[in-house]
Amino acid sequence: MKTHNTACDPTLLNLLYDGELSPEEDATVRDHLKNCPACRKELERNESVSHIFKDELNRELSLINQAALERKIVDRIQKKRAPFLAGFRNIFSPLRLLVPAAAVAGMVFFFFFTIKSPAPNSSPSAIINSFTGDVSSVMILETPETHQTIIWINEI
Amino acid sequence: MIVSRKTSVLLLSAFILVCTALPARAQDKISIVVKTVLASQGEEYIDPSLKDLAKELQSVFRYSSYRLLGQDKMSLGKGQTGTASLPGDRSLKITPLSTKGDRVTLKLEIIKGGRQIFQTEARLRNRSSITVGGPKYKGGYLLFNIFGSF
Numbered sequence: 553m554k555t556h557n558t559a560c561d562p563t564l565l566n567l568l569y570d571g572e573l574s575p576e577e578d579a580t581v582r583d584h585l586k587n588c589p590a591c592r593k594e595l596e597r598n599e600s601v602s603h604i605f606k607d608e609l610n611r612e613l614s615l616i617n618q619a620a621l622e623r624k625i626v627d628r629i630q631k632k633r634a635p636f637l638a639g640f641r642n643i644f645s646p647l648r649l650l651v652p653a654a655a656v657a658g659m660v661f662f663f664f665f666t667i668k669s670p671a672p673n674s675s676p677s678a679i680i681n682s683f684t685g686d687v688s689s690v691m692i693l694e695t696p697e698t699h700q701t702i703i704w705i706n707e708i
Numbered sequence: 709m710i711v712s713r714k715t716s717v718l719l720l721s722a723f724i725l726v727c728t729a730l731p732a733r734a735q736d737k738i739s740i741v742v743k744t745v746l747a748s749q750g751e752e753y754i755d756p757s758l759k760d761l762a763k764e765l766q767s768v769f770r771y772s773s774y775r776l777l778g779q780d781k782m783s784l785g786k787g788q789t790g791t792a793s794l795p796g797d798r799s800l801k802i803t804p805l806s807t808k809g810d811r812v813t814l815k816l817e818i819i820k821g822g823r824q825i826f827q828t829e830a831r832l833r834n835r836s837s838i839t840v841g842g843p844k845y846k847g848g849y850l851l852f853n854i855f856g857s858f
Contacts, residue, residue, distance in 0.1 A: 653720050677836035681813065685826035687842075695764045702768065705818075705826050705842040 560588060565595050569602065676701045738804040738812055741855040742780040742792040747771040747841070748848025761853055765839070773848070792852075796845050797821050800852055810834045812856055818843075832856045 567573050568581050585592050676694050678701035683690060691704040745758060748771055754762045755776040762774040782790035782802070789803040801817040811831040818826040818840065830838055834857060841851035 650720075657720060673833065673836075675833070678830040678832045678838035679811070681829040681831060683826070683828035685818075685828075686823070687826055693768050695767050697767065698764055700764050700837060700839065701830070702765075702839045702841065703828060705840065707820075707825060707843055 560584075560591050562594060565591060565598060569595065569598055674699060737783045737785055738807075738814075738856055738858045740782045740784060740790060740802055740804075742782075742800060742802070743776060743853040743855075744778040744780075744792075744794055745851040745853060746773075746775045746777050746795075746845060746848045747851055748773045748775075748846075750847075761837075761839075765851070771848070774851075777850075794818075794852065795850060796843065798843065798850075800840075800854075802854065804856075805829070807858060812858055814838075814854070814856065816840065816854065818852075834858055 564573070564577075564581050568578060573581060585595065676699050680692055680701070680703070683703070685705060686708055688706045688708050690706075693702040693704065694700065695702070743758070743761070745755075745761070747765065747769060750773055753773040753775065755774060758774050758776055765771070765774065777795060778793070780790075780792035782792070784790045784802065784804050786804050786806060789801050792800045792802070794800055797820060799819045801815075801819065803815040805813040805815055807813070808831075811833050813829060813831050816826075816828050816830065816838075817824055820843075826840070828840075832838055832854070835855075837853050837855040839851055839853045841849055843850045
């Protein structure tokens with residue numbers, strides 16, 4: 553077992569603070585601290601710096617979105633294990649599909665509304681292909697505004 | 709949250725598919741409405757349900773009265789014949805023959821006393837009408853307005 557010198561040793565003080573000394577070494581260093589104000593002061597200074605460091609670290613950690621960080625880490629691990637599958641999943645992820653799907657839906661609705669409410673038509677409402685009848689005369693008329701087709705027959 | 713986004717994408721895709729499929733199914737049947745109108749001179753009268761039609765007819769005819777005598781509705785497939793009863797022992801037979809673009813080809817026959825007196829084949833635009841008129845009836849003239857949609 554390695555033995556440490558009980559004279560003032562900053563390394564021993566750090567090990568004591570970190571709890572990395574054996575029970576015997578811990579007792580020896582503590583015994584030294586009782587009689588050494590300089591080492592006590594040094595230990596207090598180290599504890600103070602350590603507290604500040606821990607507080608700042610905890611504060612920064614509390615600002616992190618842990619769920620997002622976790623997802624990022626998982627994604628990186630998956631990419632490393634199966635890069636093709638991760639890329640495939642990325643392409644078809646819901647967020648990537650949502651915007652184009654919404655665009656397609658918008659185009660479909662626009663298409664239907666323009667088809668259902670078309671602009672006024674200038675062609676006749678009906679185009680006569682043929683007619684036959686036991687009539688004396690036939691007239692084909694078209695109304696001026698809406699171009700409605702009218703067939704007027706005179707029965708015999 | 710990932711599950712709900714996937715669900716919304718699937719629902720949206722299904723909705724788009726349904727919307728595109730509906731018009732295709734609607735084209736299988738042609739909806740026909742036949743209005744029988746009596747146009748005459750004399751006391752001015754326009755049936756409330758004929759306001760738009762009367763306005764069009766007044767642009768070409770000088771009749772002061774337009775009365776709705778009857779209305780028939782039918783939903784016909786291609787090649788299927790529907791019959792509307794008309795006044796004066798007449799009937800109107802309508803047969804959709806085909807559709808192309810925004811027009812449907814209709815065969816219209818007017819039968820009187822069991823005898824065909826007039827037949828025409830017309831390509832009617834979707835959500836438009838054709839009017840066949842001329843037979844005399846009770847001091848006026850009968851007009852048959854045929855409206856088609858698909």
